[in-house]
Amino acid sequence: MKNEILLDAIGKIDEELVFAAEKSKRKKFPFIKWAAVAAIFAVIIFGAEVKPLEYEVQSEIPAKIEGFENVMYGPILGDERKEFGILGEDEIGLTEENRYEITEKDIGEFMGTVVEGEDDIIGSRVYHFTKYPDSDKICIIETPEGFEFYVVYIPVQLEIGESSDSVFEIFGFPESLEKMEVRYSWGKTVFEINGEERERVFEILSGKENLGPEEESKRKAELFFETYKNEDYVFDEKEGRCVEKVKGPVSYIDQNGEKVSGGSPSVLARKLFLEKSCSIILVSENGFELYISYYPAVEMFWARGYFSLSEAETETLNKIFKLE
Amino acid sequence: MKDEDIIGLFWKRDETAISETSVKYGPYCRKIARNILFNSEDEEECLNDTWLCAWKTIPPKKPNRLSTYLGKITRNLSLNLFRNKKAEKRGGGQTELVLSELSECVSSPENVETSVEEAELISAIEKFLWKQPEEKRNIFIRRYWHLYSVKEIAEIYGISESKTASVLFRMRNELKNFLEKEGAAL
Numbered sequence: 138m139k140n141e142i143l144l145d146a147i148g149k150i151d152e153e154l155v156f157a158a159e160k161s162k163r164k165k166f167p168f169i170k171w172a173a174v175a176a177i178f179a180v181i182i183f184g185a186e187v188k189p190l191e192y193e194v195q196s197e198i199p200a201k202i203e204g205f206e207n208v209m210y211g212p213i214l215g216d217e218r219k220e221f222g223i224l225g226e227d228e229i230g231l232t233e234e235n236r237y238e239i240t241e242k243d244i245g246e247f248m249g250t251v252v253e254g255e256d257d258i259i260g261s262r263v264y265h266f267t268k269y270p271d272s273d274k275i276c277i278i279e280t281p282e283g284f285e286f287y288v289v290y291i292p293v294q295l296e297i298g299e300s301s302d303s304v305f306e307i308f309g310f311p312e313s314l315e316k317m318e319v320r321y322s323w324g325k326t327v328f329e330i331n332g333e334e335r336e337r338v339f340e341i342l343s344g345k346e347n348l349g350p351e352e353e354s355k356r357k358a359e360l361f362f363e364t365y366k367n368e369d370y371v372f373d374e375k376e377g378r379c380v381e382k383v384k385g386p387v388s389y390i391d392q393n394g395e396k397v398s399g400g401s402p403s404v405l406a407r408k409l410f411l412e413k414s415c416s417i418i419l420v421s422e423n424g425f426e427l428y429i430s431y432y433p434a435v436e437m438f439w440a441r442g443y444f445s446l447s448e449a450e451t452e453t454l455n456k457i458f459k460l461e
Numbered sequence: 462m463k464d465e466d467i468i469g470l471f472w473k474r475d476e477t478a479i480s481e482t483s484v485k486y487g488p489y490c491r492k493i494a495r496n497i498l499f500n501s502e503d504e505e506e507c508l509n510d511t512w513l514c515a516w517k518t519i520p521p522k523k524p525n526r527l528s529t530y531l532g533k534i535t536r537n538l539s540l541n542l543f544r545n546k547k548a549e550k551r552g553g554g555q556t557e558l559v560l561s562e563l564s565e566c567v568s569s570p571e572n573v574e575t576s577v578e579e580a581e582l583i584s585a586i587e588k589f590l591w592k593q594p595e596e597k598r599n600i601f602i603r604r605y606w607h608l609y610s611v612k613e614i615a616e617i618y619g620i621s622e623s624k625t626a627s628v629l630f631r632m633r634n635e636l637k638n639f640l641e642k643e644g645a646a647l
Binding site for chain 2: 148149155
C-alpha cells in the first residue's frame, strides 16, 4: 500500500529533524494582554528592572504594515531566529530555555501600524528590532498577546510578458543591492559574488521577459527527449504541463551511452532539469532577500517568473557561479 | 552514562552496552513501540530485538545520535511486527489511524505500484518539512514518525486537539501537493 510506503519513507528522514521534534515543546503560559501592557508601564514609569514582556506566539495570516504595502510580514521561524542571533547556532527547537524573551530594550523605532492580517493584530504598532535598527526585514509587532518577531516576505508573482526588472524594482535593485550569494543546496551559503562579476550577473538577469511555467515545462520535456531519445515524458499542450507516457520504473541509455534507471520518467526528467542548478540570493540594503533559482540545463532562471537565457549568458553565469 | 561511552562499550564488544542502553533508552523506545503496537508482549519483543540489532550494527556504525538511531530501529521493528500481526486487528495503537491519514497524501492508496524511488521520496519529504514553520514541522514528525496520538501532541504543544488535527490535515494536503510538484507523488 502506498500509505505504508509513505510511512516507511517518513521513518527514514534526516535524524536531525526527528531529534529537533523530540526536543521541541511549546511553553505553556497564559497570554494576558493587560499584564504585558502593565509590564511596559512599569518599565517606563518606574524605571523598573527590564523584565520579559511576553513570549512569541504563532500566527498564520501574514501582516501588512502601513508604509510597506509591497511586502508582507509573517511570524519568525526557527532558522530565521538563528540568522538574527536570537537562537544559538547550536540550539535545536524552541524549548523553554531556547525562547528569546523580547524586552523593552529590544523595542526600536516605530515603523508603522498593521493594516492587514489576523483580526486581533490590525492596528497593532510595529517597531524596529534595536539589534538591527536599519533592517526592515525583521520587526516586532505588539500583538494583544505580547510582542512578536515578524519577518518580511514579498509575495510578488509576475505575469507572463512582464520584465524581470519589475521584480528587481520592488526590491530597489540594483541601487540597493548590498550582497549577492550563491547557494548550491538548501540553506548552505557557498560564496559571495562581488565587483564586476556581480554587475555582470545583474546585467544578464535584467530586462528579461517572463515566459511563464509552460515554457519551463516544454524545455524540461525537450531536455528529456534530447538525452534519452524517447517520448516517455512529453509536454501536453492541452494540459499545459509535462505528462508521463509510461508509468513505473524505467531504464534508458543516455547520450554518453550509459544506462540510467529511475522510478519513473518524471524522476529522471527532474534530475536532468536540476543538474548544476543553484540559488542566487540578492540582498538589499534594508535586508530584503530575493531568491533566484538558476537552471542551466534548460538555460533558464526563476525570479518570481520564468526567464530564458542565451547559451552565451548561461556559459558566463556557469563560470561565475563556479558550475563548470 | 553518556552516549559516547555507551557506543564505546558497543565498540569494545562489552555486553554491558546492552543493559546500559536499555536503562537509558528503554522508556524512549518503549513509547515508540507502544504507539505502534499497543501490546506489552509485542513491545517487549521489539525492545529486545532493538538492543540485539544495535549490538549487531555497532560497530561498524557509530551513530551521531544514539537515541534517534535506536528509535528508528524500534520504529521499523514495530511496524514490521504490526504488519505481520495485522490480521489479529488489535485496537488501541495509532498505526491504523496514521495509515488512514497518510492515505490522503497519495493519489490512489489502493494501488500498490509506485513510480517514485524511495530516496527521491525521502528527499522530497525532508525538503517539505524543512520549509515548514518549526512547530508545524515538529507536530508532523511527532504524529508520523513517533506515531503520537493527536491528544498527546496537543498536550505537548499546549494547543487544542482540534487545532492539532487541523494543522495535520492542512499539512497532509500540502505534502500531497508538494510531492506532486516535486515529481515524487505516490
